[in-house]
Amino acid sequence: MHSDLIGKIEKARRYAQEPERITINELKATFHGGNSDHTISLNDNHWTCDCSFFRMWHTCAHVMAFQKIFDPMLAPEAREATSPITSTEEMAGSMS
Numbered sequence: 001m002h003s004d005l006i007g008k009i010e011k012a013r014r015y016a017q018e019p020e021r022i023t024i025n026e027l028k029a030t031f032h033g034g035n036s037d038h039t040i041s042l043n044d045n046h047w048t049c050d051c052s053f054f055r056m057w058h059t060c061a062h063v064m065a066f067q068k069i070f071d072p073m074l075a076p077e078a079r080e081a082t083s084p085i086t087s088t089e090e091m092a093g094s095m096s
C-alpha cells in the first residue's frame with residue numbers, strides 16, 4: 001500500500017478516538033421511539049422533532065437522547081435544550 005495512505009489510515013484511527021474534534025452542524029435522522037418513528041433534525045444548532053411533546057416544550061426525549069449520544073460533537077448551543085425549561089425535574093414530571 002502507498003505509504004501516504006497508510007499514514008492517513010493511522011491518523012484516522014487516532015481521530016476516531018477524539019470525537020470532540022468534530023462538530024455536527026446539520027443532521028437529519030429517524031428516531032425509532034417507543035410508539036412510532038420520529039424525524040429529528042439539527043439546523044444551525046437548533047433541534048426539531050416532529051413529536052407532539054416537542055411542539056409544546058421545544059425539546060423531547062428524542063432530542064435529549066441525541067444530545068447525550070452526540071454530546072462531544074455538538075456546539076454549545078446544541079447541547080442545551082432550546083426550551084425555557086429550567087429544571088429537568090419539572091420536565092420529567094410533565095412527561096410521565
Ligand SMILES: [Zn+2]
Pocket residue numbers: 038049050051053054059060061062063
Ligand atoms: Zn421528539
